[in-house]
Amino acid sequence: xxxxxxxxxxxxxxEGENATMNCSYKTSINNLQWYRQNSGRxxxxxxxxxxxxxxxxxxxxxxxxxxxxxxxxxxxxxxxAADTASYFxxxxxxxxxxxxxxxxxxxxxx
Amino acid sequence: NAGVTQxxxxxxxxxxxxxxxxxAQDMNHNSMYWYRQDPGMGLRLIxxxxxxxxxxxxxxxxxxNVSRLNKREFSLRLESAAPSQTSVYFCASSDYLMTGRxxxxxxxxxxxxxxx
Numbered sequence: 001x002x003x004x005x006x007x008x009x010x011x012x013x014x015e016g017e018n019a020t021m022n023c024s025y026k027t028s029i030n031n032l033q034w035y036r037q038n039s040g041r042x043x044x045x046x047x048x049x050x051x052x053x054x055x056x057x058x059x060x061x062x063x064x065x066x067x068x069x070x071x072x073x074x075x076x077x078x079x080x081a082a083d084t085a086s087y088f089x090x091x092x093x094x095x096x097x098x099x100x101x102x103x104x105x106x107x108x109x110x
Numbered sequence: 111n112a113g114v115t116q117x118x119x120x121x122x123x124x125x126x127x128x129x130x131x132x133x134a135q136d137m138n139h140n141s142m143y144w145y146r147q148d149p150g151m152g153l154r155l156i157x158x159x160x161x162x163x164x165x166x167x168x169x170x171x172x173x174x175n176v177s178r179l180n181k182r183e184f185s186l187r188l189e190s191a192a193p194s195q196t197s198v199y200f201c202a203s204s205d206y207l208m209t210g211r212x213x214x215x216x217x218x219x220x221x222x223x224x225x226x
Contacts, residue, residue: 033214042114042200042217043153088152090215097168098143098204098215102152 004032004072004089004101012107019076021104023089032065032072033090037103043088046074079108112136116201116218123191123225131186131221133201141204142184143215144168144176146197153200159184191225198222 004023013019023032031050035043049056049065049072056063062075072091076083086103117132135142140161145153155168159178173195175187188195202215
């Protein structure tokens with residue numbers, strides 16, 4: 001199984017700024033997913049990037065994947081107070097259980 | 111379309127009591143998962159079921175048992191609850207193994223369990 005490690009652990013920015021968080025992992029992967037968790041709620045899937053992709057966009061989200069460095073980044077542009085949440089990455093190998101890292105806690109200050 | 115439904119939402123137990131957390135999904139997914147989340151921490155995998163009739167241990171299986179009753183339902187049982195099992199429990203489902211290419215997990219809203 002494969003666990004990602006998010007960095008930084010906590011991030012505080014002003015509304016309108018961009019937020020970048022990173023994920024590192026140890027072995028080859030099939031795909032990598034990012035999830036968001038609002039306080040006290042279940043995780044919500046944000047985006048999935050496959051190992052043969054380098055960049056993917058979804059609205060204000062931009063995810064990159066560098067398999068040579070075994071790392072991924074999640075960029076949230078023009079952040080809003082509603083983006084305040086914890087963000088988790090989940091690198092996956094084929095036929096593998098899904099293990100989450102400790103996450104990045106993002107605070108967007110109005 | 112309800113997605114993943116967990117019951118109960120809240121539960122308080124005394125040490126040594128037993129209980130079963132229920133989870134059902136209506137998306138015809140093959141894979142189902144149970145996680146626990148302690149305050150300020152990420153999710154830790156307790157058990158998962160890749161398909162109906164199969165279950166496997168995750169990171170923290172001790173003190174728990176699971177049953178994949180059918181394709182829709184995956185229950186988590188605490189036989190003798192301990193204060194260390196106070197946590198928020200999340201159930202999730204996906205079609206990962208069907209496609210083998212990776213599919214997103216859908217989560218329930220969680221069960222907040224306190225063991226006194």
